Amino acid sequence: MLNPNLKLNPKIFNPDVEQVPIRKGFGQGLLKAGEEDKNIVALCADLTESTQMHLFAEKFKDRFIEMGIAEQNLVTVASGMAAMGKIAFCSSYAMFSPGRSWEQIRTTISYNDRKVVVVGSHAGISVGPDGGTHQALEDIGLMRMIPNMDVISPCDAIEAKKATIKIAKTKEPAYLRLAREKTPIITTEETPFSIGTAQIFWIPEVGLAQVGIIVTGGLTHRALVAAKELEAEGIKTKVMNLASIKPLDTEAIITLAKETRTIVTIEEHQIAGGLGGAIAEVLAQNYPVPIEFVGVRDLFGQSGTPDELIEHYRMGKNSIKEAVRKALKRKN
């Protein structure tokens, strides 16, 4: 059942559950953060509406910089603005920033310790018809490897809004990963959110969970649907929503592993280097258990609808259920 403490959306499993692109929450969050703090500035590389920065840009014309199609300049100019005390949000598609701007982010933002938030929209395979060049599947890995860089990957638009407002108030540079497609609303305005805290969204009706599922971003809804169906089949799981990939809530991850003694990770990203890699690093060092990974297996994407691609690359509901059964079998 849904964790009653977190005040999640009660209509989550309805066929007509409200669906909103995760990036929309960012747009609203940035507007709110901008209203609260006049030091917030926004920069965009010719994708202002796509990345939902237009809400801020329209309201705060003087604090918005149109960069043109120049992602290396996007992040380095943001660093310069942050050097003067600004909190600089800079957005593009994840494939182009951090995809193209990675070394500039490392040197001028993280190494240089400047408060810049790199916003990578249209991340993951679910970008769909645009095809493989536009489907960022490496960005979590790229960004979590950089010291002095938080990595946040919200599960829905409401969480994205809260994450944006929170990120604006931290000291560290951050990467905010967003998805293009409409995504079911899982959380509510009342659901707590803090950077560095993992949350258990799904728990068994009674007793201990047999398998721990850890998911990030837009696949969270599929993970919850899978957990519900598995429960009906007699497999009890816990589903952890891990929006904060860095800082990582290692304590919560170890606690989950101790309870379930087998784990499944789910992400719209390469398995290598992403969420799965991060979880494996923690558990291998602290509490080794079998792990099954749901994600892209060293492949590029291609054109298709988001649903087609998620199924083809084995990240859909049935693939998740299959991974859970496999994880259960491997349990000692």
Next chain:
Amino acid sequence: MNLSQQKIKELEQKANEIRQSIIEMLVEAKSGHTAGPLGMADIFTLLYFHVLQHDPKNPTWEKRDRVILSNGHICPVLYSAMAHAGYFPVEELKTLRKFGSRLQGHPHREFLPSLETSSGPLGEGLSQGVGMALADRIDGSERKIYCFMGDGELDEGNIWEAMMLAGKNKLNNLIGIIDRNNIQIDGNTENIMPLEPLAKKWESFNWHVIQVSGHDFVALGSAFEEAKKVLDKPVVILAETIASKGVKEWEGDYHWHGKPPTKEEGELALKELRANKI
């Protein structure tokens, strides 16, 4: 405002001291870049001892001008100018590139907080200068942002992105300074990747261009005066410099771009510099 004869003498004297420090620190470090720092010693001297609004005893002074060293590898001249200006003891220069030193091989502001930015990977400084200038415009702050670049560094596309944005926004609070010494690691800039007509390129990106000898204090002084008066554009000073200026045998030789003098070479160079009658 022209520089007095007395002031010019003082600057020449200071530049000579800064060059000596550069050689001493490189000999001690046994690695690092020689040609660029020596070639830029005059301009850094003018900047730190005449042009800049700054307070070495209060490096976080709110109203200070900002200096960005985009070509971070010439940091021996930056460190040396800063030390002689009073930011930290001149003696500390000998720790360059050593473990635990505040003077990292390429500037890192975590180690030396009085630096405005960390740098090393080329092509990234001008963008940061543009960002600083944009932030100052939002805040209505009056100050200049100075950004040093190498000429070889202009091969980097990131610079041209920054040039476009600065031109578009008419950033009159931004002054770029290019070390036009015509050399880069693999050889002469015009053989490696031709830059000319360089002034026309900057002009066509809507910058005000000033070409000047990088070793003539009178001309340099006028160039910075002119730069401060331009109201409708960002300004770039194309400073024609001689690589390794001050040590006759090394001047203009690209082999000195990325290597330090040996102890013996250093001693000869120091002897030559000390013999200069100013």
